[in-house]
Amino acid sequence: MELWQEMLRHSVDSAKDLVQRFGFDKEQAEKLNKFFHTRINPYYLSLIRYPGDPIWLQCIPDAKELEDKDASEDPLNEEADSPVQSITHRYPDRVLFLVTSQCSMYCRFCTRKRKVSDPSKINTRYIQDGLDYIAAHPEVRDVVLSGGDPLMLTDFMLEKILAGLREIPHVEIIRLGTKMPCVLPQRITTKLCRIIRKFHPVYVNTHFNHPWECTPEADKACSMLADAGCPIGNQAVLMKGVNDDPDVMLELHRKLLKMRVRPYYIYQADLTKGTNHFRTPVRVGLEIMDKLRGHTSGLAVPYYVIDAPGGGGKIPLLPQYVLGRNGNDIILRNFKYDIYTYPDVEEEKVVDTEMERQFRRKRNGHAPKEPVPQEVELVGK
Numbered sequence: 001m002e003l004w005q006e007m008l009r010h011s012v013d014s015a016k017d018l019v020q021r022f023g024f025d026k027e028q029a030e031k032l033n034k035f036f037h038t039r040i041n042p043y044y045l046s047l048i049r050y051p052g053d054p055i056w057l058q059c060i061p062d063a064k065e066l067e068d069k070d071a072s073e074d075p076l077n078e079e080a081d082s083p084v085q086s087i088t089h090r091y092p093d094r095v096l097f098l099v100t101s102q103c104s105m106y107c108r109f110c111t112r113k114r115k116v117s118d119p120s121k122i123n124t125r126y127i128q129d130g131l132d133y134i135a136a137h138p139e140v141r142d143v144v145l146s147g148g149d150p151l152m153l154t155d156f157m158l159e160k161i162l163a164g165l166r167e168i169p170h171v172e173i174i175r176l177g178t179k180m181p182c183v184l185p186q187r188i189t190t191k192l193c194r195i196i197r198k199f200h201p202v203y204v205n206t207h208f209n210h211p212w213e214c215t216p217e218a219d220k221a222c223s224m225l226a227d228a229g230c231p232i233g234n235q236a237v238l239m240k241g242v243n244d245d246p247d248v249m250l251e252l253h254r255k256l257l258k259m260r261v262r263p264y265y266i267y268q269a270d271l272t273k274g275t276n277h278f279r280t281p282v283r284v285g286l287e288i289m290d291k292l293r294g295h296t297s298g299l300a301v302p303y304y305v306i307d308a309p310g311g312g313g314k315i316p317l318l319p320q321y322v323l324g325r326n327g328n329d330i331i332l333r334n335f336k337y338d339i340y341t342y343p344d345v346e347e348e349k350v351v352d353t354e355m356e357r358q359f360r361r362k363r364n365g366h367a368p369k370e371p372v373p374q375e376v377e378l379v380g381k
């Protein structure tokens with residue numbers, strides 16, 4: 001058994017553990033564990049510095065999870081885009097391929113908790129269906145392996161899936177969506193890197209949320225993946241009490257760059273059942289972006305996105321840099337809030353009504369399903 005597997009065996013992994021290790025009331029621990037399984041491996045547990053700290057909040061269940069009764073279990077409506085059990089096919093040329101229900105740490109904010117940790121919903125027996133679906137859809141050129149965490153699979157199983165994908169000629173790139181470099185970096189072994197190398201281009205999307213997660217162990221894991229030829233991107237989730245502070249996010253993103261991890265997304269928290277206590281106002285995300293852009297290398301600035309409820313996909317948000325127009329001049333502000341004027345190129349035809357703007361979007365293939373309601377204040381006209 002490898003070290004990471006040995007560590008997993010010693011995880012906090014049951015209601016009984018919650019009672020014994022963290023003093024939970026037995027009935028409450030059982031309810032929380034039933035709502036979403038608890039698993040915290042010893043490595044991630046060791047990062048906790050005090051009760052209620054940003055690491056604790058991400059992994060220890062909270063009674064507030066049970067109060068959130070009305071929210072959806074599938075806020076992104078992934079099931080509607082799921083042609084077979086293991087595939088979500090939402091965007092034209094890429095699919096999400098769910099290959100295991102297991103993770104080395106179950107994040108309390110997980111968006112896919114309706115399935116994650118439940119082998120009846122994500123299971124290796126559905127993998128062949130997924131491979132068959134991808135093979136039958138030549139438009140799919142990008143496959144994101146996810147779950148759960150695909151690196152919970154054995155090396156043997158992972159290699160089999162990667163080899164299966166590489167036999168499909170139209171699959172150009174493979175992405176591994178894995179939290180392992182952050183939560184159990186010991187999983188990144190020399191043998192694993194040797195396997196990944198055989199199937200390039202393989203990108204890694206990982207998931208650090210707080211600078212305390214950027215440890216020497218995590219640094220080593222990311223270096224090994226980078227040395228194995230994997231570009232690594234990070235997807236952080238904005239969460240109250242964890243990273244809803246511009247200075248924390250600045251430190252996190254600087255540390256990630258040092259670990260050769262390129263910040264990719266900051267997600268506004270989804271409307272997933274049991275996660276309402278993590279949500280922050282959108283204003284907080286915009287303030288964080290304002291603190292990053294210009295204040296640190298552009299390489300450390302991710303996209304801040306809302307994954308649109310109901311399945312609209314990721315929509316980027318930016319602080320307001322365009323302040324307005326003065327005739328043909330565009331009035332801009334920079335990161336220090338200094339004002340600048342940029343003389344725009346004169347348009348051949350001025351498009352100035354909402355109807356004309358909608359017509360132009362339609363002509364470009366992006367017609368809104370519904371007209372923009374009259375009472376909505378349009379910004380950035």
Ligand code: SF4
Nearest residue numbers: 103106107110148179
């Ligand atoms: S690692 Fe990913 S899939 Fe697993 S619990 Fe965390 S967010 Fe959910």
